[in-house]
Amino acid sequence: MTTASPPSPLRLLAISGSIRRASHCTAVLRSLQPLLPPEATLELFPLDEIPLYNADLDGDQPPAAVVQLKEAIKSADGLIVCSPEYNYGIPGVLKNAIDWASRPGFASPLKGKPALIMTASPGTAGGVRAQAQIRDALAATLARPLVRQHIAIAGVATRIQEGQLVDKPTLDIIQAGLLELIEESRWIATRSAET
Template identity: 55%
Template sequence: MATRPHRLLGICGSLRAHSTNTAVLKALANRMGEHAELQLFALNDIPLYDSDLEADGLPDAVLALKDAISQADGLILCSPEYNYGVSGVLKNALDWASRPDVNSPLRNKPVLIMTSSPGVLGGVRAQAQLRETLNATLSREVVIPGVSQKIQDGQFEDEPTLQFMLASVDQLLGEIDLLGCWR
Protein backbone atom coordinates (compact mmCIF):
# COMPACT_ATOMS: atom_id res chain seq x y z
CA MET A 1 0.00 0.00 0.00
CA ALA A 2 1.46 3.35 -1.05
CA THR A 3 1.56 6.14 1.47
CA ARG A 4 1.55 9.81 0.68
CA PRO A 5 4.21 12.19 1.94
CA HIS A 6 3.60 14.16 5.11
CA ARG A 7 2.00 17.52 4.35
CA LEU A 8 3.77 20.36 6.11
CA LEU A 9 2.77 24.00 5.99
CA GLY A 10 5.47 26.65 6.12
CA ILE A 11 4.51 30.10 7.36
CA CYS A 12 6.97 32.96 7.18
CA GLY A 13 6.70 35.80 9.68
CA SER A 14 7.95 38.38 7.19
CA LEU A 15 6.16 40.11 4.32
CA ARG A 16 9.37 41.24 2.58
CA ALA A 17 9.72 40.09 -1.02
CA HIS A 18 13.30 38.94 -0.35
CA SER A 19 12.87 37.77 3.22
CA THR A 20 15.66 35.67 4.66
CA ASN A 21 13.00 33.63 6.46
CA THR A 22 11.24 32.83 3.19
CA ALA A 23 14.64 31.80 1.79
CA VAL A 24 15.07 29.43 4.75
CA LEU A 25 11.64 27.85 4.16
CA LYS A 26 12.27 27.52 0.41
CA ALA A 27 15.61 25.81 1.10
CA LEU A 28 13.83 23.34 3.35
CA ALA A 29 11.06 22.77 0.81
CA ASN A 30 13.66 21.97 -1.84
CA ARG A 31 15.32 19.40 0.41
CA MET A 32 12.30 17.60 1.88
CA GLY A 33 12.71 14.45 -0.17
CA GLU A 34 9.96 11.92 -0.65
CA HIS A 35 8.85 11.72 3.01
CA ALA A 36 7.36 15.19 3.20
CA GLU A 37 6.23 18.13 1.14
CA LEU A 38 6.36 21.70 2.39
CA GLN A 39 3.84 24.19 1.06
CA LEU A 40 4.41 27.86 1.90
CA PHE A 41 1.54 30.13 2.94
CA ALA A 42 2.03 33.88 2.55
CA LEU A 43 0.45 36.16 5.16
CA ASN A 44 0.24 39.29 2.98
CA ASP A 45 -3.58 39.25 2.71
CA ILE A 46 -4.39 38.46 6.35
CA PRO A 47 -6.14 41.50 7.88
CA LEU A 48 -5.43 42.72 11.39
CA TYR A 49 -7.37 40.67 13.91
CA ASP A 50 -10.71 42.31 14.66
CA SER A 51 -13.45 40.50 16.57
CA ASP A 52 -16.04 42.55 14.68
CA LEU A 53 -14.76 41.05 11.42
CA GLU A 54 -14.81 37.64 13.04
CA ALA A 55 -18.43 38.10 14.16
CA ASP A 56 -19.47 39.21 10.66
CA GLY A 57 -17.86 36.17 9.04
CA LEU A 58 -14.22 35.33 8.54
CA PRO A 59 -12.41 37.11 5.72
CA ASP A 60 -11.47 34.85 2.78
CA ALA A 61 -7.74 35.11 3.54
CA VAL A 62 -8.36 33.94 7.12
CA LEU A 63 -10.52 31.05 5.92
CA ALA A 64 -7.71 30.05 3.53
CA LEU A 65 -5.15 30.18 6.36
CA LYS A 66 -7.30 28.08 8.70
CA ASP A 67 -7.99 25.57 5.93
CA ALA A 68 -4.30 25.30 5.04
CA ILE A 69 -3.43 24.68 8.71
CA SER A 70 -6.22 22.10 9.02
CA GLN A 71 -5.00 20.21 5.95
CA ALA A 72 -1.39 20.13 7.15
CA ASP A 73 0.01 17.31 9.25
CA GLY A 74 2.37 19.78 10.92
CA LEU A 75 3.59 23.37 10.72
CA ILE A 76 6.96 25.02 10.28
CA LEU A 77 6.94 28.64 11.39
CA CYS A 78 9.93 30.79 10.48
CA SER A 79 10.05 34.29 11.92
CA PRO A 80 12.43 37.17 12.17
CA GLU A 81 12.95 38.85 15.51
CA TYR A 82 11.74 42.45 15.60
CA ASN A 83 12.60 44.54 18.68
CA TYR A 84 13.28 41.40 20.74
CA GLY A 85 9.98 39.82 19.76
CA VAL A 86 7.99 37.88 17.20
CA SER A 87 6.89 39.69 14.06
CA GLY A 88 3.48 41.33 14.26
CA VAL A 89 2.30 39.68 11.05
CA LEU A 90 2.93 36.18 12.39
CA LYS A 91 1.40 36.94 15.80
CA ASN A 92 -1.64 38.36 14.02
CA ALA A 93 -2.03 35.24 11.84
CA LEU A 94 -1.73 32.98 14.87
CA ASP A 95 -4.35 35.06 16.68
CA TRP A 96 -6.78 34.51 13.79
CA ALA A 97 -5.94 30.80 13.53
CA SER A 98 -6.27 30.15 17.25
CA ARG A 99 -9.94 31.18 17.45
CA PRO A 100 -12.16 29.77 18.67
CA ASP A 101 -9.82 27.81 20.89
CA VAL A 102 -11.95 24.66 21.04
CA ASN A 103 -12.14 24.46 17.23
CA SER A 104 -8.79 25.98 16.33
CA PRO A 105 -6.86 24.22 13.57
CA LEU A 106 -3.76 24.86 15.72
CA ARG A 107 -5.08 22.68 18.53
CA ASN A 108 -2.62 19.80 19.07
CA LYS A 109 -0.93 20.51 15.73
CA PRO A 110 2.78 19.59 15.83
CA VAL A 111 4.85 22.71 15.17
CA LEU A 112 8.51 23.40 14.46
CA ILE A 113 9.38 26.98 15.44
CA MET A 114 12.33 28.54 13.65
CA THR A 115 13.59 32.07 14.14
CA SER A 116 16.42 33.91 12.54
CA SER A 117 18.27 37.11 13.12
CA PRO A 118 21.36 38.85 11.78
CA GLY A 119 22.58 38.84 15.40
CA VAL A 120 24.27 36.03 17.29
CA LEU A 121 21.17 34.96 19.24
CA GLY A 122 19.22 33.94 16.15
CA GLY A 123 15.87 35.20 17.41
CA VAL A 124 15.62 33.29 20.69
CA ARG A 125 13.53 36.06 22.28
CA ALA A 126 10.98 35.81 19.46
CA GLN A 127 10.88 32.05 20.07
CA ALA A 128 9.90 32.59 23.66
CA GLN A 129 6.94 34.68 22.53
CA LEU A 130 5.96 32.11 19.89
CA ARG A 131 6.04 29.35 22.51
CA GLU A 132 3.67 31.41 24.66
CA THR A 133 1.31 31.94 21.73
CA LEU A 134 1.43 28.27 20.77
CA ASN A 135 1.13 26.98 24.33
CA ALA A 136 -1.62 24.56 23.33
CA THR A 137 0.46 22.94 20.59
CA LEU A 138 3.52 20.74 20.57
CA SER A 139 6.57 22.56 19.29
CA ARG A 140 10.31 22.34 18.89
CA GLU A 141 12.71 25.15 18.10
CA VAL A 142 15.56 26.05 15.75
CA VAL A 143 17.46 29.36 15.88
CA ILE A 144 19.47 30.71 12.96
CA PRO A 145 22.02 33.33 14.02
CA GLY A 146 23.80 35.49 11.46
CA VAL A 147 21.19 34.68 8.84
CA SER A 148 22.22 37.52 6.53
CA GLN A 149 25.61 35.89 5.95
CA LYS A 150 23.93 32.57 5.07
CA ILE A 151 21.92 33.97 2.15
CA GLN A 152 23.61 34.21 -1.26
CA ASP A 153 21.65 35.64 -4.22
CA GLY A 154 18.39 35.18 -2.30
CA GLN A 155 19.11 31.52 -1.53
CA PHE A 156 19.84 30.00 1.88
CA GLU A 157 23.28 28.43 1.40
CA ASP A 158 24.58 27.34 4.83
CA GLU A 159 24.78 23.54 4.63
CA PRO A 160 25.51 22.81 8.34
CA THR A 161 22.49 24.90 9.40
CA LEU A 162 20.35 23.32 6.69
CA GLN A 163 21.34 19.85 7.92
CA PHE A 164 20.38 20.84 11.48
CA MET A 165 17.02 22.17 10.24
CA LEU A 166 16.38 18.97 8.26
CA ALA A 167 17.13 16.88 11.35
CA SER A 168 14.55 18.97 13.25
CA VAL A 169 12.03 18.35 10.45
CA ASP A 170 12.72 14.61 10.77
CA GLN A 171 11.95 14.87 14.49
CA LEU A 172 8.73 16.74 13.66
CA LEU A 173 7.73 13.99 11.21
CA GLY A 174 8.43 11.38 13.89
CA GLU A 175 6.24 13.32 16.30
CA ILE A 176 3.45 13.46 13.70
CA ASP A 177 3.67 9.67 13.23
CA LEU A 178 3.77 9.04 16.98
CA LEU A 179 0.72 11.19 17.63
CA GLY A 180 -1.23 9.82 14.70
CA CYS A 181 -1.60 13.30 13.16
CA TRP A 182 -0.73 11.96 9.74
CA ARG A 183 -3.79 11.35 7.62
Protein backbone atom coordinates in the same frame (compact mmCIF):
# COMPACT_ATOMS: atom_id res chain seq x y z
CA MET B 1 7.38 -12.30 2.26
CA THR B 2 5.53 -9.02 2.64
CA THR B 3 6.81 -5.71 1.49
CA ALA B 4 6.46 -2.62 3.58
CA SER B 5 3.95 -0.16 2.25
CA PRO B 6 5.37 3.20 1.18
CA PRO B 7 5.07 6.02 3.70
CA SER B 8 1.84 7.94 3.40
CA PRO B 9 2.02 11.46 1.95
CA LEU B 10 2.78 14.18 4.45
CA ARG B 11 1.78 17.82 3.99
CA LEU B 12 3.74 20.51 5.81
CA LEU B 13 2.71 24.15 5.95
CA ALA B 14 5.42 26.81 6.17
CA ILE B 15 4.70 30.27 7.57
CA SER B 16 7.17 33.14 7.51
CA GLY B 17 6.98 35.77 10.21
CA SER B 18 8.03 38.39 7.66
CA ILE B 19 6.13 39.73 4.67
CA ARG B 20 9.15 41.59 3.27
CA ARG B 21 9.83 40.64 -0.38
CA ALA B 22 13.48 39.79 0.32
CA SER B 23 12.76 38.19 3.70
CA HIS B 24 15.53 36.00 5.06
CA CYS B 25 12.96 33.82 6.82
CA THR B 26 11.03 33.24 3.62
CA ALA B 27 14.32 32.36 1.90
CA VAL B 28 15.02 29.80 4.64
CA LEU B 29 11.58 28.23 4.18
CA ARG B 30 11.98 28.10 0.39
CA SER B 31 15.18 26.11 0.94
CA LEU B 32 13.56 23.25 2.86
CA GLN B 33 11.92 21.00 0.25
CA PRO B 34 15.21 19.27 -0.72
CA LEU B 35 15.74 18.38 2.95
CA LEU B 36 12.44 16.49 3.14
CA PRO B 37 11.76 12.86 2.25
CA PRO B 38 10.00 12.34 -1.11
CA GLU B 39 6.58 11.72 0.44
CA ALA B 40 6.59 15.13 2.18
CA THR B 41 5.41 18.30 0.47
CA LEU B 42 5.88 21.84 1.66
CA GLU B 43 3.49 24.74 1.03
CA LEU B 44 4.43 28.31 1.90
CA PHE B 45 1.47 30.37 3.12
CA PRO B 46 1.95 34.17 2.81
CA LEU B 47 0.54 36.37 5.57
CA ASP B 48 0.43 39.67 3.68
CA GLU B 49 -3.35 39.60 3.12
CA ILE B 50 -4.37 38.64 6.66
CA PRO B 51 -6.18 41.66 8.19
CA LEU B 52 -5.60 42.79 11.75
CA TYR B 53 -7.55 40.63 14.17
CA ASN B 54 -10.95 42.09 14.96
CA ALA B 55 -13.47 40.09 16.96
CA ASP B 56 -16.25 41.87 15.06
CA LEU B 57 -15.06 40.10 11.89
CA ASP B 58 -14.57 36.76 13.62
CA GLY B 59 -17.99 35.27 13.05
CA ASP B 60 -19.87 33.30 10.43
CA GLN B 61 -18.18 35.13 7.54
CA PRO B 62 -14.55 35.86 8.43
CA PRO B 63 -12.27 37.49 5.85
CA ALA B 64 -11.39 35.22 2.91
CA ALA B 65 -7.65 35.29 3.68
CA VAL B 66 -8.37 34.10 7.22
CA VAL B 67 -10.53 31.24 5.94
CA GLN B 68 -7.68 30.23 3.60
CA LEU B 69 -5.16 30.35 6.47
CA LYS B 70 -7.32 28.19 8.72
CA GLU B 71 -8.00 25.68 5.93
CA ALA B 72 -4.29 25.46 5.11
CA ILE B 73 -3.46 24.80 8.77
CA LYS B 74 -6.29 22.29 9.15
CA SER B 75 -5.22 20.26 6.12
CA ALA B 76 -1.52 20.26 7.07
CA ASP B 77 0.08 17.44 9.02
CA GLY B 78 2.57 19.82 10.60
CA LEU B 79 3.66 23.46 10.69
CA ILE B 80 7.03 25.07 10.12
CA VAL B 81 7.39 28.65 11.33
CA CYS B 82 10.45 30.77 10.59
CA SER B 83 10.40 34.27 11.99
CA PRO B 84 12.61 37.28 12.50
CA GLU B 85 12.80 39.05 15.84
CA TYR B 86 11.55 42.63 16.06
CA ASN B 87 12.59 44.61 19.14
CA TYR B 88 13.23 41.42 21.14
CA GLY B 89 9.84 40.00 20.22
CA ILE B 90 7.45 38.28 17.85
CA PRO B 91 6.61 40.22 14.68
CA GLY B 92 3.08 41.63 14.66
CA VAL B 93 2.17 39.94 11.38
CA LEU B 94 2.91 36.49 12.84
CA LYS B 95 1.19 37.13 16.17
CA ASN B 96 -1.82 38.43 14.27
CA ALA B 97 -1.98 35.24 12.16
CA ILE B 98 -1.73 33.08 15.29
CA ASP B 99 -4.54 35.09 16.89
CA TRP B 100 -6.82 34.52 13.88
CA ALA B 101 -5.89 30.84 13.57
CA SER B 102 -6.51 30.26 17.29
CA ARG B 103 -10.25 30.77 16.86
CA PRO B 104 -12.54 29.25 17.93
CA GLY B 105 -10.83 28.82 21.26
CA PHE B 106 -10.00 25.23 22.26
CA ALA B 107 -11.20 23.93 18.86
CA SER B 108 -9.03 25.85 16.39
CA PRO B 109 -7.12 24.28 13.49
CA LEU B 110 -3.95 24.76 15.56
CA LYS B 111 -5.12 22.40 18.30
CA GLY B 112 -2.85 19.37 18.41
CA LYS B 113 -0.84 20.52 15.38
CA PRO B 114 2.90 19.79 15.68
CA ALA B 115 5.05 22.83 14.94
CA LEU B 116 8.74 23.29 14.25
CA ILE B 117 9.74 26.81 15.23
CA MET B 118 12.80 28.55 13.83
CA THR B 119 14.00 32.11 14.04
CA ALA B 120 16.54 33.93 11.91
CA SER B 121 18.27 37.23 12.42
CA PRO B 122 21.22 39.15 10.98
CA GLY B 123 22.34 39.58 14.60
CA THR B 124 24.25 37.21 16.85
CA ALA B 125 21.32 35.85 18.90
CA GLY B 126 19.38 34.48 15.94
CA GLY B 127 16.03 35.63 17.28
CA VAL B 128 15.86 33.42 20.38
CA ARG B 129 13.76 35.91 22.35
CA ALA B 130 11.08 35.94 19.64
CA GLN B 131 11.28 32.16 19.47
CA ALA B 132 10.30 31.86 23.13
CA GLN B 133 7.29 34.13 22.54
CA ILE B 134 6.23 32.17 19.45
CA ARG B 135 6.42 28.90 21.42
CA ASP B 136 4.30 30.40 24.20
CA ALA B 137 1.71 31.79 21.76
CA LEU B 138 1.39 28.47 19.91
CA ALA B 139 1.25 26.46 23.13
CA ALA B 140 -1.60 28.70 24.30
CA THR B 141 -3.57 27.64 21.20
CA LEU B 142 -3.03 23.96 22.14
CA ALA B 143 -0.64 23.47 19.21
CA ARG B 144 2.33 21.17 19.86
CA PRO B 145 5.61 23.11 19.49
CA LEU B 146 8.41 20.57 19.20
CA VAL B 147 10.56 20.18 22.27
CA ARG B 148 14.07 20.28 20.90
CA GLN B 149 17.07 22.54 20.76
CA HIS B 150 16.27 25.96 19.43
CA ILE B 151 16.86 26.48 15.73
CA ALA B 152 18.03 30.07 15.81
CA ILE B 153 19.92 31.16 12.72
CA ALA B 154 22.33 33.94 13.64
CA GLY B 155 23.97 35.99 10.90
CA VAL B 156 21.33 34.76 8.47
CA ALA B 157 22.20 37.29 5.76
CA THR B 158 25.63 35.67 5.34
CA ARG B 159 24.09 32.19 5.02
CA ILE B 160 21.78 33.01 2.09
CA GLN B 161 22.79 33.23 -1.55
CA GLU B 162 20.44 33.95 -4.44
CA GLY B 163 17.39 33.56 -2.21
CA GLN B 164 18.40 30.16 -0.78
CA LEU B 165 19.91 29.07 2.51
CA VAL B 166 23.25 27.50 1.55
CA ASP B 167 25.08 27.05 4.86
CA LYS B 168 25.54 23.27 5.23
CA PRO B 169 25.82 23.11 9.05
CA THR B 170 22.63 25.19 9.36
CA LEU B 171 20.82 23.03 6.81
CA ASP B 172 21.89 19.91 8.74
CA ILE B 173 20.46 21.27 11.99
CA ILE B 174 17.22 22.22 10.24
CA GLN B 175 16.98 18.80 8.60
CA ALA B 176 17.19 17.14 12.03
CA GLY B 177 14.31 19.36 13.16
CA LEU B 178 12.29 18.52 10.05
CA LEU B 179 12.75 14.80 10.63
CA GLU B 180 11.56 15.24 14.20
CA LEU B 181 8.52 17.15 12.94
CA ILE B 182 7.74 14.37 10.45
CA GLU B 183 8.08 11.73 13.16
CA GLU B 184 5.77 13.68 15.48
CA SER B 185 3.25 14.27 12.67
CA ARG B 186 3.15 10.56 11.82
CA TRP B 187 2.79 9.62 15.48
CA ILE B 188 -0.18 11.97 15.83
CA ALA B 189 -1.77 10.60 12.64
CA THR B 190 -1.36 7.01 13.88
CA ARG B 191 -2.76 7.91 17.28
CA SER B 192 -5.75 9.68 15.68
CA ALA B 193 -6.45 6.66 13.47
CA GLU B 194 -6.52 4.39 16.52
CA THR B 195 -9.15 6.45 18.35
